[in-house]
Amino acid sequence: MEKPDFPLPAGKYLVTGAREVTTSLTVSENGTWQLGDGAKLYDVTHLPCRSARYTPASGATCKPTQDLELQFPVVPGAVMPPQAGCNKQDYAVLFVIGVAA
Template identity: 70%
Template sequence: MRVPLTLLTIAATLQQSNSLSLSNVSQQGTRRAALTTIQSAIASAVLLTPKTALANEEQPQPAVQPSSTPKFQRYPQLRFIAALGDPNASSGTGANTWGLWKDDPGPRGVYLRDYQERLVKRGGVAPAGWTFQNNDWWLEEHGLIMYNPEPLPSKKYSKSMGQILPYKRYVVTGDREVTTVLTVFEDGRWELQKGNLYDVTHLPCRSARYTPTADNN
């Protein structure tokens, strides 16, 4: 079984700070979770609040060396990042497998008990408009089938440099003690400015990603 956690992220926008939250991902049976194992890793779903943002550096920096004083732009609503990593780690690889929910996937979900009526009989299209994917789907611990996150952006355009930078930054927090900056790189690397993944993980509402094994069982 693989159990990810939920991260809460906060990003600053010029004069303001932004917030995000991550949700846990777990794996059961012969299905594989998208992110790591229960003892050695956590998959985190980050929720970005209207205050969350992406870095918008103004001073030229080497492509692989993010500025230490980035500026952030607000997102219009809460967002979640589905991520994977050792809960005790402050850096690692694999961010190229992380995902992003641009809104809270819970309210748009379908309970398992309603699977036949609200998904199968509707041709796999949920009442909220998203399409269920048989070979790749997400389940929240309270029984909600959720729509799939999109790939997490890991690069951005710098107006001042006139080029695309191979990294992107998010302000993250577990809404407990630690608030810090998460940097994800285009090559899959990630790092936290301080603390570890557990520190910036929002603990409730774990979820699991289900995909078939090699023999499709």
């Protein structure tokens, strides 16, 4: 999978999770976003793919352990596993298949 550009620039995008729903995603200049057609993030999330960013908790060391590795692969739709000594930010993966001109 390609590394995403982050944060996503302001604009209007066509997004999908390669399941049933394809809709618009509008990202504003201040970074807020909205899906079209009443879609929810779950509707356009590609469930087998997900990501998390692990960063050291205050005064802790954040390194993957064998216990963490044993929790993979993660069940589709589940959150990424926690890691002792780490803060974790989960990310949903969706596919941008179009950009408004």
